[in-house]
Amino acid sequence: MRRQLERTLWATAFLAVLLGPALLAPVLHGPRAGQTPAAGDGSSLLSALSVGIGLLATSMLVCAVVLPSRVRSLTRTLGIDGVLGIHRFIGMAATLLVGLHIVLVVVAKPANLALFDVVHAPNRARAAVGATVAMGALIALTVLRKKLRHRYEVWRWVHLTLAGTALVLSALHIWWLNHLIRDTAMRVVFIVLALGVLVVLGYRWLWMPVFGAGREYIVREVRPETSTVSTLVLQPRRHPSRRGCRGLEFAPGQFAWLRLNPSVRSQEHPFTIASSAHLGLWTEFTIRHSGDFTSELRLLRPGSPVWIDGPHGAFTLDLQRTTGLVLIAGGVGITPMMSMLRTLAHRRDSRPHRLLVVASTIDELLFRGEIRQLQQRLDLTVVEVLRRPPPSWTGPSGSIDEGLLTELLPGKFRRNQLDYYLCGPPAMVNDVLTVLDGLEIPEPRIHTEQFDFV
Numbered sequence: 311m312r313r314q315l316e317r318t319l320w321a322t323a324f325l326a327v328l329l330g331p332a333l334l335a336p337v338l339h340g341p342r343a344g345q346t347p348a349a350g351d352g353s354s355l356l357s358a359l360s361v362g363i364g365l366l367a368t369s370m371l372v373c374a375v376v377l378p379s380r381v382r383s384l385t386r387t388l389g390i391d392g393v394l395g396i397h398r399f400i401g402m403a404a405t406l407l408v409g410l411h412i413v414l415v416v417v418a419k420p421a422n423l424a425l426f427d428v429v430h431a432p433n434r435a436r437a438a439v440g441a442t443v444a445m446g447a448l449i450a451l452t453v454l455r456k457k458l459r460h461r462y463e464v465w466r467w468v469h470l471t472l473a474g475t476a477l478v479l480s481a482l483h484i485w486w487l488n489h490l491i492r493d494t495a496m497r498v499v500f501i502v503l504a505l506g507v508l509v510v511l512g513y514r515w516l517w518m519p520v521f522g523a524g525r526e527y528i529v530r531e532v533r534p535e536t537s538t539v540s541t542l543v544l545q546p547r548r549h550p551s552r553r554g555c556r557g558l559e560f561a562p563g564q565f566a567w568l569r570l571n572p573s574v575r576s577q578e579h580p581f582t583i584a585s586s587a588h589l590g591l592w593t594e595f596t597i598r599h600s601g602d603f604t605s606e607l608r609l610l611r612p613g614s615p616v617w618i619d620g621p622h623g624a625f626t627l628d629l630q631r632t633t634g635l636v637l638i639a640g641g642v643g644i645t646p647m648m649s650m651l652r653t654l655a656h657r658r659d660s661r662p663h664r665l666l667v668v669a670s671t672i673d674e675l676l677f678r679g680e681i682r683q684l685q686q687r688l689d690l691t692v693v694e695v696l697r698r699p700p701p702s703w704t705g706p707s708g709s710i711d712e713g714l715l716t717e718l719l720p721g722k723f724r725r726n727q728l729d730y731y732l733c734g735p736p737a738m739v740n741d742v743l744t745v746l747d748g749l750e751i752p753e754p755r756i757h758t759e760q761f762d763f764v
């Protein structure tokens with residue numbers, strides 16, 4: 311109910327931001343009473359259309375900037391995959407609309423081609439060209455990131471700088487164009503938009519890093535799980551006897567950003583909380599040491615400080631009413647499933663659940679012992695699938711196909727009442743989605759989380 315309300319409120323806010331400026335633009339209505347039309351302010355249909363499209367692109371840019379700013383109610387409502395999916399989509403759409411805006415500006419008045427001569431062009435045109443170049447570079451770098459093999463952190467800072475440049479130059483373009491902000495209603499719209507963006511960015515880049523100090527935790531232990539995976543156990547820095555000191559409150563399946571330094575410039579990485587939501591003061595993260603940051607985490611000593619920004623995300627069983635869960639995990643994608651199962655065991659849940667884990671080898675199957683113990687406390691069916699099974703392996707191997715799932719799941723009516731949680735490498739998640747589609751599982755019952763942002 312609360313989620314539905316939050317969803318409706320966010321959808322309304324985004325629609326207002328997206329459509330408000332374009333719909334209120336005087337050029338689409340003609341000048342208001344008491345105003346005289348400014349010279350060349352779009353008497354023709356084409357230039358009116360170009361202004362409307364330009365405004366729509368600016369609103370989209372604003373939404374694209376606000377979406378990934380870690381507003382918790384937003385990540386909880388849409389899920390991080392949803393937030394980033396919409397962010398990518400409207401980022402691309404805004405760039406296409408900017409292209410269309412430029413084409414219309416030139417078609418409406420071919421003399422406007424001179425505006426591309428940035429040496430002699432007026433400031434409004436220079437700002438527009440700069441914003442367009444920044445947006446084009448942003449999209450190109452995102453599409454090519456994997457091929458260019460830049461470090462994630464380098465890509466991220468370039469991405470943020472280009473986005474900030476595009477936003478500021480778009481605002482200057484509108485300011486220097488002048489004919490839009492002369493209209494009182496439009497002036498109010500722009501001021502509200504600018505203040506909204508400043509509040510969200512101020513919260514993300516100033517308030518959280520500076521006043522989020524209560525989110526300082528210390529390492530209790532680093533527990534090795536396999537040669538490449540460890541569990542980081544954290545507890546709040548403040549002593550438990552002090553008032554207000556509680557462990558992190560989260561819903562099982564949510565994640566948090568971790569950093570080893572309070573500065574906004576320090577590296578910060580997302581990890582799913584693997585522990586039960588009822589573990590009290592301790593919070594656990596199970597991490598594969600795949601690169602520089604994750605390898606550093608393994609070397610942390612008890613007492614080392616760690617800063618947490620979270621919880622975030624909607625990949626949790628607490629937002630759904632269901633008759634049972636089907637958890638499908640690949641590799642370290644088992645972390646949200648462990649949080650869910652541990653929490654369900656704490657809650658003495660009696661519904662039937664199914665866990666399907668995929669790994670390359672037996673050694674890479676995480677938490678085997680604990681999962682067997684959880685089977686004593688829960689109605690839990692477990693299927694392990696190996697990609698590279700040894701000759702002695704008698705269980706399923708290869709990829710998850712329709713046959714395997716049909717064997718694991720009940721008949722059509724009952725399996726459509728279950729909720730499906732998928733987490734693992736993107737290729738595995740996509741394959742399983744195709745299989746679930748073939749089984750006609752209702753889409754709202756399928757929840758996915760991918761451990762990659764780009």
Ligand SMILES: Cc1cc2nc3c(=O)[nH]c(=O)nc-3n(C[C@H](O)[C@H](O)[C@H](O)COP(=O)(O)OP(=O)(O)OC[C@H]3O[C@@H](n4cnc5c(N)ncnc54)[C@H](O)[C@@H]3O)c2cc1C
Binds near residue numbers: 579583760
């Ligand atoms: C929602 C979510 C939950 C996750 N949960 C877990 C978990 O429980 N356990 C686990 O082992 N891993 C998890 N990951 C993956 C983890 O964030 C990356 O493995 C980690 O950031 C890699 O950092 P690195 O510097 O050690 O490796 P690198 O070699 O620098 O990075 C490897 C890849 O990880 C991605 N990555 C790197 N830095 C970031 C970043 N700051 N933000 C997002 N992606 C990044 C990039 O695609 C990069 O190519 C999760 C990722 C997401 C998005």
